[in-house]
Amino acid sequence: MSTRIYALPVDQTQWHVPSGDTTIFDWEYDEGRDRLLALYEKGKQKQWNAADRLDWSIEVDVNDPMGVPEQTIAIYGSRVWDSLGPRERGMVRHHLASWQFSQFLHGEQGALICASKIVHTVPGLDAKFYAATQVMDEARHVEVYSRYLREKLRLAYPINPGLKALLNDVISDSRWDMTYLGMQVLIEGLALAAFGLIRDNATEPLAQALNTYVMQDEARHVAFGRLALREFYPELTSAELAEREEFCIEACHMMQERFVGEEVWRNLDVDADECISYMRASEHFRAFRSHLFSRIVPTLNDIGLFGDKMRRTFADMGIIGYERHNLEALIEQDEKIAADLDRARIEEVETAIAHGGAD
Ligand SMILES: [Fe+2]
Ligand SMILES: [Fe+2]
Numbered sequence: 083m084s085t086r087i088y089a090l091p092v093d094q095t096q097w098h099v100p101s102g103d104t105t106i107f108d109w110e111y112d113e114g115r116d117r118l119l120a121l122y123e124k125g126k127q128k129q130w131n132a133a134d135r136l137d138w139s140i141e142v143d144v145n146d147p148m149g150v151p152e153q154t155i156a157i158y159g160s161r162v163w164d165s166l167g168p169r170e171r172g173m174v175r176h177h178l179a180s181w182q183f184s185q186f187l188h189g190e191q192g193a194l195i196c197a198s199k200i201v202h203t204v205p206g207l208d209a210k211f212y213a214a215t216q217v218m219d220e221a222r223h224v225e226v227y228s229r230y231l232r233e234k235l236r237l238a239y240p241i242n243p244g245l246k247a248l249l250n251d252v253i254s255d256s257r258w259d260m261t262y263l264g265m266q267v268l269i270e271g272l273a274l275a276a277f278g279l280i281r282d283n284a285t286e287p288l289a290q291a292l293n294t295y296v297m298q299d300e301a302r303h304v305a306f307g308r309l310a311l312r313e314f315y316p317e318l319t320s321a322e323l324a325e326r327e328e329f330c331i332e333a334c335h336m337m338q339e340r341f342v343g344e345e346v347w348r349n350l351d352v353d354a355d356e357c358i359s360y361m362r363a364s365e366h367f368r369a370f371r372s373h374l375f376s377r378i379v380p381t382l383n384d385i386g387l388f389g390d391k392m393r394r395t396f397a398d399m400g401i402i403g404y405e406r407h408n409l410e411a412l413i414e415q416d417e418k419i420a421a422d423l424d425r426a427r428i429e430e431v432e433t434a435i436a437h438g439g440a441d
Contacts, residue, residue, distance in 0.1 A: 087231065087238045089177060089349055099249075102256045105202040114208030121306055122208065125215030128298065132226045135295060135424070140288040142234040145172030147179040149285035156343065156367050160360040162352045176237065177346045182276070184239040185341075187227035189273055192249045193303075194220035196265040203258040204310070212306055219299040226292050234288065244340030245269075248333055259314055263326060266307030267385070268333050271378035274300050274416075279373065281419070291423060298420035301413040304381065308409075311385040327387050331395045334378065338371060338399060372401050377412070379404035 113119070143149075155175065157163045166174065197216040204210060231238045241249075252264030277293040277300070284290045315323065342361055347354035361367040379396055382388055383405045396402040 087236055089180065089237055089239050090345060092240050097246075099253045101199075101254050103199065103203050104256065106205050108205060108207040108210070111207065114206065114211070117309055118206070118208040118212055118306075121302060121309070122212040122215060125212055125219070125302055128302070129215075129218065130222070130295065130424075132222050132229075132295075135427070136226065136288065136291055138229070138233065138288075140286075142286060142288060144176045144235060144237075146175055147235060147286060148175075148280065148283075148289055150283055154283070154366075156361045156364070156370075157357050158366075159364070160357065162357055162360070166352075174346075174350065174352075176235065177239075177350060178343060180231065180235045180237040181239045181343055181346045183227055183231055183235065185242055185245060186273060186276070187224065187231060187238070188241040189245060189249075189269055190220055190223040190227055192245075192253070193265055193270060194224055195253060196261050197303075199253070199261055200258065203256075203261065205258075209306075209310060216303055216306065219303070223296050223299070226296065230288070230292060239345055242340060242345065244336050248336060251329075251333075259311060260326075260329070262307045262310055263330070263387075264333070266303055267311070267381050268330065268337075268378060270300060270303060270307075271381055272337055272374050274304065274377045275374045278416075279370070291427075294420050294423050297416045301416040304377070304409075305413060308381060308384055315386045323387065324389070324391075327389055327392050330382060330387060331392060334375065334395065334399065337374070341371075341374075368400075372399075375399070375401040376404045376407060377409075380407040380409050384409060 152158055152171070155163070155171075155178070157174070163171070163174075194217065197213050197220050200213040201210050201217065204213060248264065248269065252261060252269070255261070255264070274297065277297050280289055281293045281297060284293075315326075318326075342358050344354060344358060347357040375396075379401055382392065388405070393402060393405075396405070
């Protein structure tokens with residue numbers, strides 16, 4: 083993507099992150115673990131081509147890209163919002179959608195790099211096999227978000243500083259489990275909840291379909307992270323586990339604090355401080371922000387990183403209620419919604435061909 087479509091200047095088009103990884107070869111070409119190999123089979127079968135599964139001819143209205151009611155805009159009801167006319171409100175919607183999809187895009191590139199890093203750092207060959215399918219999935223995700231930004235929104239934002247700091251920590255850490263924890267559990271967990279909100283609430287068909295299909299892939303990625311970490315964490319000492327919990331707590335605080343679209347408010351030349359304090363006090367935004375943790379909390383509980391400090395942190399953040407969310411059911415639902423959408427798409431194509439043939 084050319085940096086010309088960025089709303090803000092990008093001082094550096096390449097970001098270099100040093101990492102001291104150790105690459106591990108595995109000479110045991112035996113059968114491997116069944117559940118990982120089953121996931122690998124599924125990863126191979128469920129590949130899809132973003133160029134033809136999505137209808138890129140759909141026109142997107144940049145002044146209302148998601149097709150959602152204005153009550154859902156984070157600053158709706160604020161003094162700033164009330165002072166804006168219809169044209170400026172359209173611009174706020176355009177920039178907010180572009181900021182959000184840009185963060186998805188940069189996060190997906192992080193996932194692409196992390197998945198490839200897992201291929202060379204994880205010890206078992208079966209895990210390397212599965213991670214190889216994930217590399218392809220993540221490349222596809224970078225492809226779809228960058229195409230959506232380029233062709234439909236025609237505007238992009240640079241990476242959010244909080245996301246950049248978190249990616250830097252995850253990528254520069256040489257321990258393989260930290261890549262899984264930071265990327266598959268935290269960053270992708272947050273993204274998954276955000277994709278789900280678009281899938282379930284947007285009325286614009288391209289954004290909705292795109293997020294539905296990405297979620298189908300992510301459901302497998304989360305399953306992979308859980309399998310690997312559930313097996314590995316019981317082997318660690320309590321000091322090692324405490325260090326990982328501390329990392330998660332800091333990352334969750336950062337994500338809660340920093341994802342308020344500050345770059346958009348400053349760029350649009352509205353009162354950014356007022357927008358942010360309005361959002362922080364708003365019931366609607368608080369509910370939205372809590373929902374962003376609805377996949378992270380049950381996953382941390384499931385992999386056994388759920389000591390007293392973690393519980394207290396989540397209770398203070400008002401998100402401890404997600405601890406018992408049924409992850410299996412959510413993953414099954416993500417896969418079913420995507421399969422139903424794809425079936426409907428195929429039926430539509432077949433009907434069109436049948437009618438075309440009858441003419
Ligand atoms: Fe992804
Ligand atoms: Fe992923």
